[in-house]
Structure formats: structure tokens, C-alpha cells
Amino acid sequence: MKILLIEDEAELRKTIKHYLHQEGYVVESAADFNKASEKAGVYDYDCILVDITLPKGSGLDIVKQLKDKGSKAGIIIISAKNSSTDKIKGLDLGADDYLAKPFDLAELNSRIKALIRRRNFDGNKSIIVNEIEISSEQRLVKVNGESVNLTAKEYDLLLFFISNKNRVVSKNTIAEHLWGDDSDQMDSHDFIYVHLRNLRKKLMEKGCADYVQTIYGIGYNFKVN
Amino acid sequence: MKLISKTLIYYLLVSLPLLVIAGLLSYFLIKSELRDGTDETLASEKTHAEKLIRSLNALNPIYLTIDSLSTIKLSSGSKLKSGYTDTLVFNVEEGENISARILRSYYSFNGRTFQITLLKTTMEEEELLESILATFTMVLGFLILSFVIVNWLLSKTLWKPFYITLSKLKKYDIKSHEQRHFSSENTIEFNQLNEALSKMTDKIYLDYIQQKEFTENASHEMQTPLAVIKANLSLLMQSPHLKEEEMNQLQTIENTVKKLSSLNKALILLSKIENNQFVDSETVSIKALVSRVTDNFAEVIQSKSISLDIESSEDILVKMNPALAEILFTNLLQNAIRHNKGEGKIVIAIKDNQLEISNTGEPLNIPKEEMFIRFKKNDASKESLGLGLSIVNGIAKFYGFKVHYSFADSLHRFEVFFS
Numbered sequence: 001m002k003i004l005l006i007e008d009e010a011e012l013r014k015t016i017k018h019y020l021h022q023e024g025y026v027v028e029s030a031a032d033f034n035k036a037s038e039k040a041g042v043y044d045y046d047c048i049l050v051d052i053t054l055p056k057g058s059g060l061d062i063v064k065q066l067k068d069k070g071s072k073a074g075i076i077i078i079s080a081k082n083s084s085t086d087k088i089k090g091l092d093l094g095a096d097d098y099l100a101k102p103f104d105l106a107e108l109n110s111r112i113k114a115l116i117r118r119r120n121f122d123g124n125k126s127i128i129v130n131e132i133e134i135s136s137e138q139r140l141v142k143v144n145g146e147s148v149n150l151t152a153k154e155y156d157l158l159l160f161f162i163s164n165k166n167r168v169v170s171k172n173t174i175a176e177h178l179w180g181d182d183s184d185q186m187d188s189h190d191f192i193y194v195h196l197r198n199l200r201k202k203l204m205e206k207g208c209a210d211y212v213q214t215i216y217g218i219g220y221n222f223k224v225n
Numbered sequence: 226m227k228l229i230s231k232t233l234i235y236y237l238l239v240s241l242p243l244l245v246i247a248g249l250l251s252y253f254l255i256k257s258e259l260r261d262g263t264d265e266t267l268a269s270e271k272t273h274a275e276k277l278i279r280s281l282n283a284l285n286p287i288y289l290t291i292d293s294l295s296t297i298k299l300s301s302g303s304k305l306k307s308g309y310t311d312t313l314v315f316n317v318e319e320g321e322n323i324s325a326r327i328l329r330s331y332y333s334f335n336g337r338t339f340q341i342t343l344l345k346t347t348m349e350e351e352e353l354l355e356s357i358l359a360t361f362t363m364v365l366g367f368l369i370l371s372f373v374i375v376n377w378l379l380s381k382t383l384w385k386p387f388y389i390t391l392s393k394l395k396k397y398d399i400k401s402h403e404q405r406h407f408s409s410e411n412t413i414e415f416n417q418l419n420e421a422l423s424k425m426t427d428k429i430y431l432d433y434i435q436q437k438e439f440t441e442n443a444s445h446e447m448q449t450p451l452a453v454i455k456a457n458l459s460l461l462m463q464s465p466h467l468k469e470e471e472m473n474q475l476q477t478i479e480n481t482v483k484k485l486s487s488l489n490k491a492l493i494l495l496s497k498i499e500n501n502q503f504v505d506s507e508t509v510s511i512k513a514l515v516s517r518v519t520d521n522f523a524e525v526i527q528s529k530s531i532s533l534d535i536e537s538s539e540d541i542l543v544k545m546n547p548a549l550a551e552i553l554f555t556n557l558l559q560n561a562i563r564h565n566k567g568e569g570k571i572v573i574a575i576k577d578n579q580l581e582i583s584n585t586g587e588p589l590n591i592p593k594e595e596m597f598i599r600f601k602k603n604d605a606s607k608e609s610l611g612l613g614l615s616i617v618n619g620i621a622k623f624y625g626f627k628v629h630y631s632f633a634d635s636l637h638r639f640e641v642f643f644s
Binding site: 022080104179 | 454
């Protein structure tokens with residue numbers, strides 16, 4: 001799985017690259033418009049993360065260039081400008097997703113995975129983790145072949161855990177993923193706990209192992225061997 | 226008080242005493258001139274009377290009347306004071322006393338003394354004075370009248386540029402910076418005034434823009450460093466060797482970064498609203514909006530044991546940006562949840578083009594006028610950023626809605642009047 005990261009801020013580029021590398025992706029990066037344009041023109045990627053404000057040009061032009069070329073790569077715009085006009089413009093040009101800075105790496109990771117899943121219609125549609133099978137198109141979850149009836153939030157939580165399996169995800173990150181901007185509304189940590197408790201119960205009723213580890217003070221880790 | 230009224234008052238304050246003094250002065254001058262004239266006539270009549278006495282040469286006393294009241298007669302011993310005196314005489318024809326001037330003198334001829342009494346009415350003199358006074362009053366009235374007219378004409382023409390400038394200044398809105406063109410005039414003072422105003426408003430506008438851009442840029446520039454911190458925190462959390470204390474510290478840092486980034490987002494949102502960056506609008510159903518947002522918060526509301534009551538008889542359709550509509554109502558609802566108490570209630574009413582949301586809670590600690598000011602918090606310890614209501618206010622202002630707050634029967638009530 002090859003990813004091109006176009007981001008001018010060195011520290012952020014380094015960190016994202018490191019994180020995605022850990023996730024098992026092959027990551028290449030570009031720091032300015034010309035480099036990015038060159039790489040995007042020459043090589044094929046599965047996913048391209050592009051910042052809008054770049055030295056020497058706009059990330060939106062790169063999206064346009066990729067689409068003109070007929071590229072099949074999934075495109076996620078990452079921008080410091082959380083502006084709806086940029087978002088609409090980017091999506092109109094053919095970008096698949098839009099993520100406003102500052103974002104969580106776990107969130108970025110889950111967006112990349114969702115994007116790749118949507119792209120690979122020809123391949124395996126369901127996500128399988130041991131006894132858990134998720135068909136993301138129908139939002140269906142099966143444990144040992146038996147379907148589990150989950151609420152929307154429980155489903156989102158499970159998918160988010162699985163997208164970030166074997167990683168510590170903080171409660172704040174989960175809250176932001178589940179509730180978006182509304183997660184500012186205090187007590188979201190308690191709700192995560194409630195949803196998680198119900199999710200665990202429902203999964204274990206069907207004979208699923210308890211994969212969720214509580215990491216004291218921070219959050220949770222969906223540990224799969 | 227208008228400029229024209231003020232000028233008039235000052236004019237009257239100066240001109241009225243002046244006119245009175247001038248009037249009195251003329252009165253006395255003319256009066257004494259007229260008296261001198263009368264006296265001269267009387268004196269010449271006296272000479273005439275003496276001549277008459279001499280020419281008669283008679284031994285018998287003469288009683289001669291020059292006119293009806295003037296007499297020459299033999300003096301009978303006791304002498305009256307000779308000279309000019311003022312007196313009143315009864316005029317039979319007019320049936321009233323009229324003022325007169327008398328010249329009395331004694332003249333001795335051939336051993337006999339004659340008393341000459343000459344009288345002249347001063348009626349004409351008084352009439353003259355009266356007409357002079359009348360003229361004065363008329364002149365005064367005319368002066369005032371003409372001054373009012375001249376002043377009015379002046380303010381119409383001479384002061385016209387001033388009033389144009391004034392009305393432009395009144396309409397001046399720094400956000401649009403229209404009306405900024407103060408035209409040049411042929412009156413030097415007004416020209417200078419307009420130049421100074423143009424310069425001043427341009428400067429203020431420039432400062433305003435710079436300040437606005439600063440807020441916007443500063444917030445945007447902060448997003449990337451925040452992203453770096455957040456990303457590195459995520460990486461750090463993956464470390465398997467973290468001690469409990471370090472985990473707690475990480476959690477604290479993460480919470481703070483989250484707060485900072487929410488703050489930043491809110492500030493960017495505010496400046497976007499103020500910069501009119503939400504132009505596209507749709508017809509928004511308030512009823513649908515309320516049910517969607519309250520659904521989103523259903524778990525939160527439930528967990529706090531707050532009862533929610535929605536009264537909607539009819540829907541309100543508002544033309545506005547759907548994202549802003551959502552933010553507006555979400556902030557109001559969040560506010561009602563955050564500042565509620567356990568087992569409290571929230572009542573939402575949609576009616577008559579107005580959205581009302583009330584909640585139970587403690588009374589305000591801050592004056593209610595300060596509620597919509599940025600970073601004003603009723604309770605500093607609460608998790609709030611202190612920006613929610615100023616965002617509500619900003620959105621309402623942008624669309625010309627009115628937001629009204631009141632507190633009664635331990636219920637906080639926000640009313641949004643859609644226009």
C-alpha cells in the first residue's frame with residue numbers, strides 16, 4: 001500500500017510518515033508544490049494526502065492534476081483552513097475526504113482505511129479480525145458467523161478500534177471521532193465508557209474474546225495478536 | 226440644539242440690548258431736539274409779544290390772546306417764576322388733558338409790568354416719538370426675521386457640505402467601509418474637514434482589517450503546530466513503557482491541546498462569520514433542525530437526568546446557511562445542558578417566528594449584558610470556552626436576528642427572533 005504525503009511543515013510530515021510507516025504503509029513525501037506535482041505525475045499511489053497551502057502552489061491544483069491524469073488514487077485533503085468553500089472545491093475536484101488540522105493520527109488512519117476499503121470494491125469487502133467480520137458497506141458485524149446487533153455509535157466505535165488495532169487511542173480521539181465538534185460537550189468520556197461497555201457485552205455474548213484493553217488515564221487499546 | 230438656533234440666540238442676545246440702548250438714546254435725543262424747537266418758537270413768540278406791548282402804547286391794560294391759551298396781561302403784584310415749564314392743559318375739543326410747554330415772562334413798559342404767558346402743546350412731539358418707537362420695533366422685527374431667513378438660506382447653501390459629511394459619517398460602517406468618500410468642496414474649512422475625515426476613516430479601516438487578518442492568520446497559523454503536538458502525542462502514547470504518572474501527564478497535555486484547538490476553531494469561526502464568509506444560504510426548517518440536534522444530544526441529556534420538552538405548533542422556515550443554523554442551535558442547546566442542574570429541565574418552543582429555549586439553573590453571576598461578550602464566563606470552573614454565546618450572537622447579528630435573554634422563576638430563557 002503506497003501513500004504520498006504532501007505537507008510543507010517538516011515536523012508534521014515526519015510524524016505522520018513515522019506513524020503511517022508503523023501501520024505498514026510505504027510512505028513517500030513531498031514538501032512543496034513542484035516536488036509533489038512531479039511525484040504525483042510519475043508514480044502511482046493508493047492514497048494521497050495533500051495539504052492545500054503549499055509553497056509555490058495550491059494543493060487543489062494537484063488534485064486537479066491527478067484527476068486529469070485519470071489517477072485511481074484516493075485523495076484526502078488535509079488543511080489548516082477549515083473552510084467549507086475549500087472543502088467543497090476539493091471534493092468537487094474529485095478529492096475523497098477532507099480533514100481539518102489539527103487532526104488525530106488515529107482519525108487520519110481510520111479515514112485512510114475507509115478510503116482504501118471503498119476503493120477496493122473488486123477485492124475483499126469485509127474486514128476480518130479473528131472471529132470478528134465486518135461488512136462495511138452494509139454496516140454489519142458478525143462474530144463466529146453470527147450477526148451482532150449494534151447501535152450506530154457501537155458500530156462506529158468497533159470500526160474505529162479495528163482500524164487502529166494494536167494502538168493506544170485516547171478517549172478524546174474516540175470522542176472526536178464519534179461526536180465530531182460536539183465532543184466538546186463535557187462528559188463525552190463517560191459516554192464512551194457506556195458505549196464500550198455495551199459493545200463488549202454484545203460481542204462477548206457471541207463468544208468473542210475481550211480485545212479492548214484499558215490504558216489507565218489515557219484511553220484504550222484494541223489488542224489483537 | 227441646532228446650529229441655526231444657537232446662532233439666532235447669540236444674535237438676539239447681542240442685538241436686543243443694542244437695539245434697546247439705541248432706541249432709548251434716539252428717544253432722548255429726538256425729544257430734546259424737539260423741545261429745543263418748541264422753546265425757540267416760544268421765545269420768538271415772546272419777542273413778538275413784547276413788540277406788541279410796545280407798539281400799543283395804551284394806558285389801559287391789554288388782554289391779548291395770541292392763541293387760545295397764550296395771554297398777555299397786566300401783572301397783579303405777586304410774580305410767578307418766569308421761564309419754561311411743562312404742564313398739562315385741558316383741551317375742550319378733545320375732552321382730555323394734553324401736555325404743553327409754557328414760557329412765562331414779565332415785561333415792564335411805561336411803568337407797568339405785563340405778564341406774558343405763552344403756551345404750546347407738545348402733542349405732535351409725542352406722536353413723533355411714538356412713531357419713532359414703532360419704527361424701531363418694526364426694524365427689530367424685520368431684522369430678526371431677515372436673520373432667520375438668511376441663516377436658513379446659509380445653512381442650506383454654505384453649510385450644505387457639512388451636513389452631507391455629517392450624514393455620511395452617521396451611515397459609516399467600518400465593516401463595509403462604504404460612504405468613505407468625502408467629496409472635496411470649495412470651502413477651505415469643509416475641504417480640510419473632509420480630507421481629515423477621509424484620512425481618519427481610511428486609517429481606522431486599515432487598522433480594523435489588519436486586526437481582523439491578524440486574528441484570522443494567527444488562528445490559522447496555530448493549527449499546524451497544534452497538529453504536530455497532537456500527532457506526536459499519539460505516537461508517544463504508543464510507547465509500552467509508560468508509567469502511570471506519565472500517562473496522566475500525557476492525558477493532561479492531550480486535554481489541554483484539545484481545548485486549545487477548540488478555542489482556535491471557535492475563534493476562526495467567529496472571524497469567518499464577521500468576514501461574511503458564509504454566503505450560501507438555503508431554506509432551513511427550524512423544526513427539523515431542532516429534532517436533529519436534540520437527537521444528537523439525547524444521550525447527554527438523558528445521562529444528566531434532564532427532561533426535554535419540545536413544543537412546536539408550526540414550523541419556521543429561515544433562509545440562512547445550514548451550517549450556521551446548526552451551530553446557532555447547537556450552541557444554545559449546549560449552553561442549556563451545561564448550565565443546567567441535576568434533575569433539571571429544558572423547554573424548547575418553536576412558534577410565531579421565534580425559537581425559545583429555557584433551562585433550569587442557578588442565577589447568573591455576571592450582568593446579563595456581558596453574556597454575549599467573548600470569554601465572559603458565568604462560572605470560571607466549568608469546562609466552557611466562553612465563546613459559545615458570542616458565536617450565537619455573531620450568527621444572529623449576521624442575519625439580523627434578535628437574541629434576547631431573561632431569567633425568571635429560576636429559568637434561563639433565550640429567545641431568537643427570526644426576521
